[in-house]
Amino acid sequence: MENERLEIHLLLEAIYLKYGYDFRRYAATHTKRRLEHRRKMADFSNFSQMQHRVIHDTDFFETLLLDLSINVTEMFRDPWFYKRVREVVFPYLKTYPFAKIWHAGCSAGQEVYSMGIFLEEEGMGDRVQIYATDFNELILQKAKDGIYSMDLIREYTANYQKAGGRRSFSDYYTADYESVIMKRSLKEKVLFSSHNLVTDGAFGEMNVIFCRNVLIYFNRELQDRVLTLFLDSLCPGGFLCLGSKESLKFSGVAHRLEIVSEREKIYRKKRV
Amino acid sequence: MSHTIPYDAVVIGVSAGGLAALNRVLPALVQPHFIPVLVVQHLSPESESYLPVHLDLRCTLHVKEAEDKEPLETGTVYLAPPNYHLMVEMDRALALSTEARVNYSRPSIDVLFETAAEVFCHKLVGVILTGANADGAKGLARIKAFGGLTVVQAPETALADAMPRAAMEAVAVDHVLPLEEIGPFLNALMCDTR
Ligand SMILES: C[S@@+](CC[C@H](N)C(=O)[O-])C[C@H]1O[C@@H](n2cnc3c(N)ncnc32)[C@H](O)[C@@H]1O
Numbered sequence: 333m334e335n336e337r338l339e340i341h342l343l344l345e346a347i348y349l350k351y352g353y354d355f356r357r358y359a360a361t362h363t364k365r366r367l368e369h370r371r372k373m374a375d376f377s378n379f380s381q382m383q384h385r386v387i388h389d390t391d392f393f394e395t396l397l398l399d400l401s402i403n404v405t406e407m408f409r410d411p412w413f414y415k416r417v418r419e420v421v422f423p424y425l426k427t428y429p430f431a432k433i434w435h436a437g438c439s440a441g442q443e444v445y446s447m448g449i450f451l452e453e454e455g456m457g458d459r460v461q462i463y464a465t466d467f468n469e470l471i472l473q474k475a476k477d478g479i480y481s482m483d484l485i486r487e488y489t490a491n492y493q494k495a496g497g498r499r500s501f502s503d504y505y506t507a508d509y510e511s512v513i514m515k516r517s518l519k520e521k522v523l524f525s526s527h528n529l530v531t532d533g534a535f536g537e538m539n540v541i542f543c544r545n546v547l548i549y550f551n552r553e554l555q556d557r558v559l560t561l562f563l564d565s566l567c568p569g570g571f572l573c574l575g576s577k578e579s580l581k582f583s584g585v586a587h588r589l590e591i592v593s594e595r596e597k598i599y600r601k602k603r604v
Numbered sequence: 605m606s607h608t609i610p611y612d613a614v615v616i617g618v619s620a621g622g623l624a625a626l627n628r629v630l631p632a633l634v635q636p637h638f639i640p641v642l643v644v645q646h647l648s649p650e651s652e653s654y655l656p657v658h659l660d661l662r663c664t665l666h667v668k669e670a671e672d673k674e675p676l677e678t679g680t681v682y683l684a685p686p687n688y689h690l691m692v693e694m695d696r697a698l699a700l701s702t703e704a705r706v707n708y709s710r711p712s713i714d715v716l717f718e719t720a721a722e723v724f725c726h727k728l729v730g731v732i733l734t735g736a737n738a739d740g741a742k743g744l745a746r747i748k749a750f751g752g753l754t755v756v757q758a759p760e761t762a763l764a765d766a767m768p769r770a771a772m773e774a775v776a777v778d779h780v781l782p783l784e785e786i787g788p789f790l791n792a793l794m795c796d797t798r
Contacts, residue, residue: 582673
Protein backbone atom coordinates (compact mmCIF):
# COMPACT_ATOMS: atom_id res chain seq x y z
CA MET A 333 0.00 0.00 0.00
CA GLU A 334 1.21 3.45 -0.86
CA ASN A 335 2.33 5.41 2.24
CA GLU A 336 -0.29 8.12 2.13
CA ARG A 337 -3.13 5.65 1.79
CA LEU A 338 -1.69 3.72 4.68
CA GLU A 339 -1.62 6.86 6.81
CA ILE A 340 -5.23 7.71 5.95
CA HIS A 341 -6.25 4.17 6.78
CA LEU A 342 -4.60 4.45 10.20
CA LEU A 343 -6.08 7.89 10.83
CA LEU A 344 -9.62 6.65 10.17
CA GLU A 345 -8.95 3.63 12.36
CA ALA A 346 -7.76 5.94 15.16
CA ILE A 347 -10.89 8.11 14.85
CA TYR A 348 -13.05 5.02 15.07
CA LEU A 349 -11.26 3.56 18.09
CA LYS A 350 -11.07 6.83 19.95
CA TYR A 351 -14.40 8.50 19.12
CA GLY A 352 -16.60 5.73 17.70
CA TYR A 353 -17.27 7.51 14.40
CA ASP A 354 -16.69 5.09 11.57
CA PHE A 355 -15.52 6.69 8.31
CA ARG A 356 -13.61 3.63 7.16
CA ARG A 357 -16.07 2.79 4.43
CA TYR A 358 -16.89 6.25 3.21
CA ALA A 359 -16.08 6.95 -0.45
CA ALA A 360 -12.27 6.97 -0.38
CA THR A 361 -11.55 9.78 -2.83
CA HIS A 362 -14.05 12.07 -1.20
CA THR A 363 -12.75 11.32 2.29
CA LYS A 364 -9.19 11.88 1.21
CA ARG A 365 -10.05 15.29 -0.26
CA ARG A 366 -11.78 16.37 2.93
CA LEU A 367 -8.89 15.21 5.12
CA GLU A 368 -6.38 16.86 2.84
CA HIS A 369 -8.27 20.12 3.09
CA ARG A 370 -7.96 20.06 6.89
CA ARG A 371 -4.33 18.87 6.79
CA LYS A 372 -3.37 21.87 4.68
CA MET A 373 -5.42 24.34 6.72
CA ALA A 374 -3.87 23.09 9.97
CA ASP A 375 -0.42 23.00 8.41
CA PHE A 376 0.52 19.37 8.96
CA SER A 377 3.01 17.91 6.54
CA ASN A 378 1.46 14.45 6.70
CA PHE A 379 -1.53 12.50 8.02
CA SER A 380 0.45 10.76 10.76
CA GLN A 381 1.08 14.13 12.39
CA MET A 382 -2.56 14.96 12.05
CA GLN A 383 -3.47 11.64 13.64
CA HIS A 384 -1.51 12.53 16.77
CA ARG A 385 -3.45 15.78 17.07
CA VAL A 386 -6.81 14.07 16.47
CA ILE A 387 -6.15 11.59 19.25
CA HIS A 388 -5.09 14.20 21.79
CA ASP A 389 -7.32 17.14 20.93
CA THR A 390 -11.08 16.64 21.01
CA ASP A 391 -11.78 20.10 19.60
CA PHE A 392 -9.65 19.31 16.60
CA PHE A 393 -11.61 16.11 16.12
CA GLU A 394 -14.89 18.08 16.20
CA THR A 395 -13.59 20.28 13.40
CA LEU A 396 -12.60 17.25 11.38
CA LEU A 397 -16.02 15.73 11.98
CA LEU A 398 -17.61 18.79 10.39
CA ASP A 399 -15.20 18.51 7.46
CA LEU A 400 -16.14 14.90 6.89
CA SER A 401 -19.90 15.37 7.14
CA ILE A 402 -20.97 17.59 4.29
CA ASN A 403 -23.98 19.48 5.64
CA VAL A 404 -25.09 21.39 2.54
CA THR A 405 -28.86 21.43 2.36
CA GLU A 406 -31.79 23.71 1.58
CA MET A 407 -35.57 23.94 1.83
CA PHE A 408 -37.35 22.10 -0.98
CA ARG A 409 -34.03 21.08 -2.49
CA ASP A 410 -34.84 19.95 -6.06
CA PRO A 411 -38.37 21.39 -6.06
CA TRP A 412 -39.50 18.92 -8.72
CA PHE A 413 -38.70 16.12 -6.28
CA TYR A 414 -41.14 17.49 -3.69
CA LYS A 415 -43.75 17.99 -6.35
CA ARG A 416 -43.48 14.34 -7.25
CA VAL A 417 -43.58 13.26 -3.60
CA ARG A 418 -46.88 15.05 -3.29
CA GLU A 419 -48.20 13.21 -6.33
CA VAL A 420 -47.05 9.68 -5.58
CA VAL A 421 -46.32 9.38 -1.87
CA PHE A 422 -49.16 11.37 -0.33
CA PRO A 423 -51.99 9.26 -1.77
CA TYR A 424 -50.32 6.25 -0.16
CA LEU A 425 -49.87 8.02 3.18
CA LYS A 426 -53.54 8.98 3.17
CA THR A 427 -54.58 5.34 3.20
CA TYR A 428 -53.17 5.08 6.73
CA PRO A 429 -54.88 6.52 9.80
CA PHE A 430 -51.43 7.10 11.22
CA ALA A 431 -48.04 7.03 9.46
CA LYS A 432 -44.35 7.23 10.33
CA ILE A 433 -41.72 9.13 8.35
CA TRP A 434 -37.96 9.01 8.89
CA HIS A 435 -35.51 11.61 7.62
CA ALA A 436 -32.06 9.97 7.90
CA GLY A 437 -29.14 12.41 7.62
CA CYS A 438 -31.44 15.41 8.10
CA SER A 439 -28.62 17.96 8.47
CA ALA A 440 -29.92 21.33 9.74
CA GLY A 441 -33.54 20.31 9.25
CA GLN A 442 -34.58 22.06 6.05
CA GLU A 443 -35.70 18.80 4.43
CA VAL A 444 -37.76 17.91 7.49
CA TYR A 445 -39.59 21.24 7.60
CA SER A 446 -40.19 21.15 3.84
CA MET A 447 -41.99 17.85 4.20
CA GLY A 448 -43.77 19.09 7.34
CA ILE A 449 -45.14 22.04 5.41
CA PHE A 450 -46.58 19.81 2.70
CA LEU A 451 -48.07 17.44 5.27
CA GLU A 452 -49.81 20.38 6.85
CA GLU A 453 -51.10 21.61 3.50
CA GLU A 454 -52.51 18.17 2.82
CA GLY A 455 -54.27 18.23 6.19
CA MET A 456 -52.18 15.34 7.48
CA GLY A 457 -50.27 17.20 10.13
CA ASP A 458 -51.89 15.29 12.97
CA ARG A 459 -51.66 11.88 11.36
CA VAL A 460 -47.92 11.47 11.12
CA GLN A 461 -44.97 11.07 13.42
CA ILE A 462 -41.74 12.39 11.92
CA TYR A 463 -38.35 11.11 13.03
CA ALA A 464 -35.32 13.16 12.03
CA THR A 465 -31.83 11.84 12.66
CA ASP A 466 -28.24 12.80 11.99
CA PHE A 467 -24.94 11.63 13.48
CA ASN A 468 -23.69 15.15 13.96
CA GLU A 469 -24.99 16.57 17.25
CA LEU A 470 -24.13 20.16 16.35
CA ILE A 471 -26.12 20.10 13.16
CA LEU A 472 -28.96 18.24 14.88
CA GLN A 473 -29.27 21.06 17.40
CA LYS A 474 -29.63 23.50 14.51
CA ALA A 475 -32.37 21.32 13.08
CA LYS A 476 -34.19 21.39 16.43
CA ASP A 477 -33.84 25.16 16.67
CA GLY A 478 -35.26 25.62 13.18
CA ILE A 479 -33.68 29.04 12.81
CA TYR A 480 -32.39 30.03 9.39
CA SER A 481 -30.64 33.07 8.04
CA MET A 482 -32.82 35.65 6.33
CA ASP A 483 -30.46 35.65 3.33
CA LEU A 484 -31.64 32.18 2.42
CA ILE A 485 -35.35 32.86 2.53
CA ARG A 486 -35.67 34.28 -0.94
CA GLU A 487 -34.23 31.09 -2.45
CA TYR A 488 -36.33 28.90 -0.13
CA THR A 489 -39.46 30.80 -1.09
CA ALA A 490 -38.74 30.33 -4.79
CA ASN A 491 -38.18 26.61 -4.20
CA TYR A 492 -41.41 26.32 -2.22
CA GLN A 493 -43.36 27.85 -5.07
CA LYS A 494 -41.67 25.70 -7.72
CA ALA A 495 -42.44 22.64 -5.62
CA GLY A 496 -46.12 23.47 -5.79
CA GLY A 497 -46.64 25.08 -2.37
CA ARG A 498 -50.21 26.30 -1.94
CA ARG A 499 -49.88 29.16 0.48
CA SER A 500 -47.43 31.90 1.16
CA PHE A 501 -44.11 30.57 2.42
CA SER A 502 -44.09 33.29 5.07
CA ASP A 503 -47.05 31.55 6.76
CA TYR A 504 -44.59 29.00 8.05
CA TYR A 505 -42.07 31.11 9.90
CA THR A 506 -41.74 34.18 12.09
CA ALA A 507 -39.23 36.67 10.81
CA ASP A 508 -36.68 38.51 12.88
CA TYR A 509 -34.23 41.06 11.50
CA GLU A 510 -31.60 38.61 10.36
CA SER A 511 -33.24 35.27 10.73
CA VAL A 512 -36.47 33.36 10.63
CA ILE A 513 -37.74 30.75 13.03
CA MET A 514 -39.96 27.94 11.85
CA LYS A 515 -43.51 27.75 13.19
CA ARG A 516 -43.98 25.82 16.42
CA SER A 517 -46.60 23.50 14.94
CA LEU A 518 -44.03 22.27 12.40
CA LYS A 519 -41.46 21.55 15.07
CA GLU A 520 -43.81 19.78 17.43
CA LYS A 521 -44.40 16.90 15.07
CA VAL A 522 -40.74 16.02 14.83
CA LEU A 523 -38.67 13.81 17.10
CA PHE A 524 -35.02 14.73 16.57
CA SER A 525 -32.40 12.23 17.66
CA SER A 526 -28.82 11.24 17.14
CA HIS A 527 -28.37 8.17 14.96
CA ASN A 528 -25.35 6.92 13.04
CA LEU A 529 -26.29 5.01 9.90
CA VAL A 530 -23.02 3.10 9.95
CA THR A 531 -23.02 1.88 13.52
CA ASP A 532 -26.62 2.08 14.79
CA GLY A 533 -29.52 -0.24 14.06
CA ALA A 534 -32.86 -0.19 12.27
CA PHE A 535 -35.89 1.97 13.11
CA GLY A 536 -39.25 0.20 13.24
CA GLU A 537 -42.05 0.07 10.67
CA MET A 538 -41.56 3.27 8.72
CA ASN A 539 -43.94 4.21 5.91
CA VAL A 540 -41.53 6.58 4.23
CA ILE A 541 -37.78 7.04 4.56
CA PHE A 542 -35.96 10.04 3.18
CA CYS A 543 -32.21 9.65 2.91
CA ARG A 544 -31.07 12.23 0.45
CA ASN A 545 -27.50 13.14 -0.42
CA VAL A 546 -25.98 10.94 2.25
CA LEU A 547 -25.31 7.63 0.47
CA ILE A 548 -23.28 9.49 -2.12
CA TYR A 549 -20.52 9.81 0.49
CA PHE A 550 -20.39 6.08 1.25
CA ASN A 551 -18.56 3.39 -0.69
CA ARG A 552 -20.62 0.70 -2.42
CA GLU A 553 -20.26 -1.86 0.34
CA LEU A 554 -21.42 0.60 2.99
CA GLN A 555 -24.23 1.80 0.74
CA ASP A 556 -25.54 -1.72 0.50
CA ARG A 557 -25.38 -2.14 4.27
CA VAL A 558 -27.30 1.07 4.88
CA LEU A 559 -29.85 0.28 2.17
CA THR A 560 -30.43 -3.05 3.88
CA LEU A 561 -30.97 -1.18 7.13
CA PHE A 562 -33.60 0.93 5.37
CA LEU A 563 -35.29 -2.15 3.96
CA ASP A 564 -35.40 -3.60 7.48
CA SER A 565 -36.96 -0.35 8.75
CA LEU A 566 -39.64 -0.04 6.05
CA CYS A 567 -43.01 -1.72 6.11
CA PRO A 568 -43.87 -3.64 2.93
CA GLY A 569 -44.95 -1.16 0.26
CA GLY A 570 -43.19 1.68 2.09
CA PHE A 571 -41.35 4.39 0.14
CA LEU A 572 -37.63 5.18 0.02
CA CYS A 573 -36.58 8.57 -1.34
CA LEU A 574 -32.96 9.16 -2.30
CA GLY A 575 -31.02 12.18 -3.54
CA SER A 576 -31.45 13.09 -7.19
CA LYS A 577 -28.05 11.68 -8.18
CA GLU A 578 -28.20 8.57 -6.01
CA SER A 579 -29.32 5.50 -7.84
CA LEU A 580 -29.99 1.95 -6.75
CA LYS A 581 -28.74 0.84 -10.16
CA PHE A 582 -25.26 -0.06 -8.96
CA SER A 583 -26.29 -1.46 -5.59
CA GLY A 584 -26.78 -5.04 -4.49
CA VAL A 585 -30.33 -4.55 -3.19
CA ALA A 586 -31.98 -3.11 -6.32
CA HIS A 587 -34.14 -6.24 -6.74
CA ARG A 588 -35.86 -5.67 -3.40
CA LEU A 589 -37.31 -2.31 -4.43
CA GLU A 590 -39.40 -1.17 -7.33
CA ILE A 591 -38.85 2.13 -9.09
CA VAL A 592 -41.73 4.55 -8.60
CA SER A 593 -40.14 7.59 -10.16
CA GLU A 594 -36.80 7.31 -11.91
CA ARG A 595 -35.71 10.95 -12.13
CA GLU A 596 -36.86 11.76 -8.60
CA LYS A 597 -35.27 8.58 -7.21
CA ILE A 598 -38.40 7.44 -5.44
CA TYR A 599 -38.51 3.71 -4.70
CA ARG A 600 -40.87 1.35 -3.00
CA LYS A 601 -40.15 -1.77 -0.99
CA LYS A 602 -41.60 -4.81 -2.70
CA ARG A 603 -44.23 -6.72 -0.78
CA VAL A 604 -42.84 -10.17 -1.73
CA MET B 605 -1.14 -9.10 -33.58
CA SER B 606 -2.78 -7.22 -30.76
CA HIS B 607 -1.73 -3.82 -29.59
CA THR B 608 -2.20 -2.17 -26.27
CA ILE B 609 -3.50 1.33 -25.80
CA PRO B 610 -1.08 3.21 -23.60
CA TYR B 611 -3.88 5.09 -21.81
CA ASP B 612 -6.86 4.13 -19.65
CA ALA B 613 -8.95 7.31 -19.73
CA VAL B 614 -9.30 10.83 -21.13
CA VAL B 615 -10.45 13.77 -19.03
CA ILE B 616 -11.66 16.97 -20.70
CA GLY B 617 -12.30 20.34 -19.08
CA VAL B 618 -14.20 23.11 -20.84
CA SER B 619 -16.06 26.27 -19.89
CA ALA B 620 -17.23 29.32 -21.87
CA GLY B 621 -17.72 28.33 -25.51
CA GLY B 622 -17.84 24.71 -24.46
CA LEU B 623 -20.85 23.50 -26.37
CA ALA B 624 -19.34 24.42 -29.74
CA ALA B 625 -15.98 22.93 -28.74
CA LEU B 626 -17.47 19.64 -27.52
CA ASN B 627 -19.53 19.49 -30.69
CA ARG B 628 -16.26 19.52 -32.59
CA VAL B 629 -14.17 17.20 -30.46
CA LEU B 630 -16.53 14.44 -29.32
CA PRO B 631 -18.11 13.45 -32.67
CA ALA B 632 -14.56 13.06 -34.02
CA LEU B 633 -13.90 10.20 -31.60
CA VAL B 634 -14.76 7.15 -33.64
CA GLN B 635 -12.38 4.36 -32.69
CA PRO B 636 -14.27 1.34 -31.43
CA HIS B 637 -13.50 0.61 -27.76
CA PHE B 638 -12.38 4.17 -27.22
CA ILE B 639 -11.19 4.46 -23.63
CA PRO B 640 -13.65 6.16 -21.22
CA VAL B 641 -13.89 9.93 -21.65
CA LEU B 642 -14.83 12.07 -18.63
CA VAL B 643 -15.94 15.64 -19.22
CA VAL B 644 -16.48 18.61 -16.95
CA GLN B 645 -18.29 21.44 -18.67
CA HIS B 646 -19.14 24.44 -16.49
CA LEU B 647 -22.90 24.96 -16.56
CA SER B 648 -25.32 26.96 -14.49
CA PRO B 649 -26.63 24.88 -11.56
CA GLU B 650 -30.20 24.96 -12.83
CA SER B 651 -29.47 23.95 -16.39
CA GLU B 652 -31.46 20.97 -17.54
CA SER B 653 -29.46 17.96 -18.57
CA TYR B 654 -30.13 18.21 -22.28
CA LEU B 655 -26.41 18.34 -23.13
CA PRO B 656 -25.76 14.57 -22.91
CA VAL B 657 -28.85 13.83 -25.00
CA HIS B 658 -27.85 16.38 -27.61
CA LEU B 659 -24.27 15.13 -27.85
CA ASP B 660 -25.28 11.48 -27.83
CA LEU B 661 -27.24 12.02 -31.03
CA ARG B 662 -24.20 13.44 -32.76
CA CYS B 663 -21.51 11.03 -31.53
CA THR B 664 -20.37 7.53 -32.40
CA LEU B 665 -19.50 7.01 -28.75
CA HIS B 666 -22.30 6.74 -26.21
CA VAL B 667 -22.65 10.04 -24.33
CA LYS B 668 -24.41 10.10 -20.96
CA GLU B 669 -24.59 11.97 -17.69
CA ALA B 670 -22.25 10.49 -15.07
CA GLU B 671 -23.90 8.67 -12.19
CA ASP B 672 -22.61 8.04 -8.70
CA LYS B 673 -20.80 4.67 -8.29
CA GLU B 674 -21.04 4.01 -12.02
CA PRO B 675 -18.28 1.72 -13.30
CA LEU B 676 -16.35 3.07 -16.30
CA GLU B 677 -16.89 1.48 -19.67
CA THR B 678 -15.10 1.85 -22.98
CA GLY B 679 -16.87 3.60 -25.81
CA THR B 680 -18.58 5.96 -23.39
CA VAL B 681 -18.38 9.66 -22.65
CA TYR B 682 -19.47 10.73 -19.16
CA LEU B 683 -20.54 14.32 -18.51
CA ALA B 684 -20.56 15.80 -15.01
CA PRO B 685 -24.12 16.74 -13.97
CA PRO B 686 -24.75 20.44 -13.24
CA ASN B 687 -24.13 21.36 -9.59
CA TYR B 688 -22.11 18.21 -8.74
CA HIS B 689 -18.38 17.57 -8.70
CA LEU B 690 -17.34 14.56 -10.75
CA MET B 691 -14.52 12.44 -9.32
CA VAL B 692 -12.90 9.09 -9.93
CA GLU B 693 -12.82 6.63 -7.04
CA MET B 694 -9.93 4.29 -6.20
CA ASP B 695 -11.85 1.36 -7.70
CA ARG B 696 -12.15 3.39 -10.93
CA ALA B 697 -15.87 3.94 -10.54
CA LEU B 698 -17.30 7.45 -10.87
CA ALA B 699 -18.30 9.45 -7.83
CA LEU B 700 -20.33 12.63 -7.45
CA SER B 701 -20.16 15.14 -4.64
CA THR B 702 -21.86 18.34 -3.53
CA GLU B 703 -18.94 19.62 -1.51
CA ALA B 704 -18.12 23.33 -1.80
CA ARG B 705 -17.33 24.98 -5.11
CA VAL B 706 -13.72 24.91 -6.25
CA ASN B 707 -12.55 27.88 -8.36
CA TYR B 708 -16.12 29.17 -8.00
CA SER B 709 -17.23 26.11 -9.94
CA ARG B 710 -19.22 22.96 -9.31
CA PRO B 711 -18.44 20.81 -11.17
CA SER B 712 -14.80 21.83 -11.08
CA ILE B 713 -12.26 20.70 -13.66
CA ASP B 714 -9.49 20.61 -11.05
CA VAL B 715 -11.48 18.19 -8.90
CA LEU B 716 -11.95 15.75 -11.79
CA PHE B 717 -8.37 16.06 -13.06
CA GLU B 718 -6.76 15.71 -9.63
CA THR B 719 -8.75 12.67 -8.59
CA ALA B 720 -8.35 11.03 -12.00
CA ALA B 721 -4.59 11.64 -11.96
CA GLU B 722 -4.21 9.75 -8.71
CA VAL B 723 -6.15 6.79 -9.97
CA PHE B 724 -4.84 6.51 -13.55
CA CYS B 725 -1.33 7.96 -12.99
CA HIS B 726 0.62 7.99 -16.27
CA LYS B 727 -2.21 6.27 -18.13
CA LEU B 728 -4.32 9.41 -18.29
CA VAL B 729 -4.79 12.04 -20.99
CA GLY B 730 -5.88 15.51 -19.82
CA VAL B 731 -7.38 18.04 -22.25
CA ILE B 732 -8.17 21.71 -21.57
CA LEU B 733 -10.43 23.47 -24.06
CA THR B 734 -11.90 26.97 -24.31
CA GLY B 735 -12.87 28.83 -21.14
CA ALA B 736 -12.79 32.21 -19.43
CA ASN B 737 -11.31 31.22 -16.06
CA ALA B 738 -8.37 29.27 -14.66
CA ASP B 739 -10.09 26.08 -13.52
CA GLY B 740 -8.21 22.99 -14.68
CA ALA B 741 -4.70 24.48 -14.61
CA LYS B 742 -3.81 22.87 -11.27
CA GLY B 743 -5.42 19.62 -12.31
CA LEU B 744 -3.49 19.48 -15.55
CA ALA B 745 -0.27 20.09 -13.64
CA ARG B 746 -1.21 17.17 -11.44
CA ILE B 747 -1.74 14.91 -14.45
CA LYS B 748 1.66 15.91 -15.78
CA ALA B 749 3.27 15.27 -12.38
CA PHE B 750 1.90 11.71 -12.46
CA GLY B 751 3.35 11.20 -15.94
CA GLY B 752 0.10 11.56 -17.89
CA LEU B 753 -0.27 13.22 -21.29
CA THR B 754 -1.37 16.87 -21.40
CA VAL B 755 -3.16 18.57 -24.28
CA VAL B 756 -4.42 22.14 -24.55
CA GLN B 757 -6.49 23.82 -27.22
CA ALA B 758 -4.39 26.46 -29.02
CA PRO B 759 -5.58 29.73 -27.43
CA GLU B 760 -5.95 31.41 -30.86
CA THR B 761 -8.59 28.83 -31.76
CA ALA B 762 -10.51 29.18 -28.48
CA LEU B 763 -13.66 31.25 -28.08
CA ALA B 764 -12.32 32.20 -24.65
CA ASP B 765 -8.57 31.84 -24.28
CA ALA B 766 -8.04 32.41 -20.54
CA MET B 767 -8.38 28.77 -19.56
CA PRO B 768 -5.98 27.37 -22.18
CA ARG B 769 -3.49 30.12 -21.34
CA ALA B 770 -3.72 29.49 -17.59
CA ALA B 771 -3.09 25.80 -18.21
CA MET B 772 -0.07 26.54 -20.39
CA GLU B 773 1.34 28.79 -17.70
CA ALA B 774 0.92 26.12 -15.05
CA VAL B 775 2.36 23.18 -17.02
CA ALA B 776 4.84 22.47 -19.77
CA VAL B 777 2.03 21.10 -21.93
CA ASP B 778 2.84 18.17 -24.24
CA HIS B 779 0.61 19.22 -27.14
CA VAL B 780 -1.00 22.55 -28.02
CA LEU B 781 -3.42 21.86 -30.85
CA PRO B 782 -6.01 23.78 -32.85
CA LEU B 783 -9.55 22.73 -31.96
CA GLU B 784 -10.18 20.66 -35.09
CA GLU B 785 -7.03 18.57 -34.57
CA ILE B 786 -7.85 17.51 -31.02
CA GLY B 787 -10.41 14.83 -31.94
CA PRO B 788 -8.20 13.20 -34.59
CA PHE B 789 -5.23 13.39 -32.22
CA LEU B 790 -7.13 11.50 -29.50
CA ASN B 791 -8.31 8.95 -32.04
CA ALA B 792 -4.76 8.31 -33.13
CA LEU B 793 -3.77 7.61 -29.52
CA MET B 794 -6.12 4.65 -29.55
CA CYS B 795 -4.05 2.90 -32.21
CA ASP B 796 -0.70 3.75 -30.71
CA THR B 797 1.49 0.80 -29.91
CA ARG B 798 4.31 1.18 -27.49
C1 LIG C 1 -25.45 16.66 2.40
S1 LIG C 1 -26.36 16.48 3.91
C2 LIG C 1 -27.95 16.06 3.30
C3 LIG C 1 -29.06 16.81 3.98
C4 LIG C 1 -30.45 16.59 3.44
N1 LIG C 1 -30.86 15.21 3.54
C5 LIG C 1 -30.55 17.09 2.00
O1 LIG C 1 -30.59 16.26 1.09
O2 LIG C 1 -30.56 18.28 1.78
C6 LIG C 1 -25.68 14.95 4.55
C7 LIG C 1 -25.96 14.72 6.03
O3 LIG C 1 -25.69 13.36 6.34
C8 LIG C 1 -25.13 13.29 7.63
N2 LIG C 1 -24.40 12.03 7.77
C9 LIG C 1 -23.23 11.68 7.17
N3 LIG C 1 -22.85 10.44 7.57
C10 LIG C 1 -23.82 10.01 8.43
C11 LIG C 1 -23.99 8.82 9.18
N4 LIG C 1 -23.09 7.84 9.14
N5 LIG C 1 -25.11 8.69 9.94
C12 LIG C 1 -26.03 9.69 9.97
N6 LIG C 1 -25.91 10.84 9.31
C13 LIG C 1 -24.81 11.01 8.54
C14 LIG C 1 -24.26 14.54 7.71
O4 LIG C 1 -24.02 14.92 9.06
C15 LIG C 1 -25.09 15.56 6.94
O5 LIG C 1 -25.88 16.33 7.80
